[in-house]
Amino acid sequence: MGLKIFSPRSHASRGAVGFDFSEITKTTPEKSLTVPLRKQSARNNHGQITIRHQGGAHKRRYRLIDFKRTKMEVPGKVASIEYDPNRTSRIALINYADGEKCYIIAPIGLNVGDTVICSTKADIKPGNCLPIGSIPVGTIIHNIEMRPGKGAQICRGAGTSATLAGKGEMYCQIRLPSGELKQILTTCKASVGQVGNTDNENIKLGKAGKSRWRGIRPSVRGMHMNPVDHPLGGGEGVGKGRHPVTPWGKPCKGFKTRHNKRTNSSIIKRRK
Numbered sequence: 001m002g003l004k005i006f007s008p009r010s011h012a013s014r015g016a017v018g019f020d021f022s023e024i025t026k027t028t029p030e031k032s033l034t035v036p037l038r039k040q041s042a043r044n045n046h047g048q049i050t051i052r053h054q055g056g057a058h059k060r061r062y063r064l065i066d067f068k069r070t071k072m073e074v075p076g077k078v079a080s081i082e083y084d085p086n087r088t089s090r091i092a093l094i095n096y097a098d099g100e101k102c103y104i105i106a107p108i109g110l111n112v113g114d115t116v117i118c119s120t121k122a123d124i125k126p127g128n129c130l131p132i133g134s135i136p137v138g139t140i141i142h143n144i145e146m147r148p149g150k151g152a153q154i155c156r157g158a159g160t161s162a163t164l165a166g167k168g169e170m171y172c173q174i175r176l177p178s179g180e181l182k183q184i185l186t187t188c189k190a191s192v193g194q195v196g197n198t199d200n201e202n203i204k205l206g207k208a209g210k211s212r213w214r215g216i217r218p219s220v221r222g223m224h225m226n227p228v229d230h231p232l233g234g235g236e237g238v239g240k241g242r243h244p245v246t247p248w249g250k251p252c253k254g255f256k257t258r259h260n261k262r263t264n265s266s267i268i269k270r271r272k
Helices: 198-202 208-213 261-266
Strands: 003-005 017-019 034-036 061-063 076-082 091-096 101-105 129-131 140-142 152-154 162-167 171-175 181-185 189-192 267-269
Touching: 076 101, 152 189, 181 261, 261 267
Parallel strands: none
Antiparallel strands: 003 017, 034 061, 076 091, 091 101, 129 189, 140 162, 140 189, 162 171, 171 181, 181 267
């Protein structure tokens, strides 16, 4: 895994930094593990835009990732490391001993030919999946479930990982990348290791067109809009002297948006 610095042959390539894809061993995905990905352009069933600044991405297929890891006590061999256009991390194709195939998130240190398994007695090595209660304290983990059997929801992006800070009879304490300390049931599963492709944060697109290929449309500041389009719009000067707000009038800075009292008890220490 490494980076590629482009030569300044054009304005687009000047300063651009991309991947060299040296870790990729297979360029075509497993057809049985892909499904069509229909473009939504961030619109709902009424055709109304629900998320701004999205649309126009390159056509691609969705890779079915096994986030639940329900294949217990069956060893699998890593057949290939592949690129996934739908996420920042790399994915690994696993061929199980019974003939079944699946994709998993590829952690650092997982190579072609390695064996992975989901078991309560699995070894603590990258790619193996265990209940959190069976993992030693201090282990680096990723692909963490929040509810048993729901599938991994935490630490799935490139370079992310969490640390198992403590264990109890019913709950385990996990320190998230943000610094937040959270308690999760010991029966929830997690994978060992840190998610690969850690150089993703060092990528420089180089031109606006690459953002459009990824489905990211231009975003205009509210200050440059008309008063009818945004609360900050209009005026002859640089600013209106108003606290930053969204197009719908809600404060942008310092305004608490979390109102989920049901899960407050699971947070031991907030990230701030």
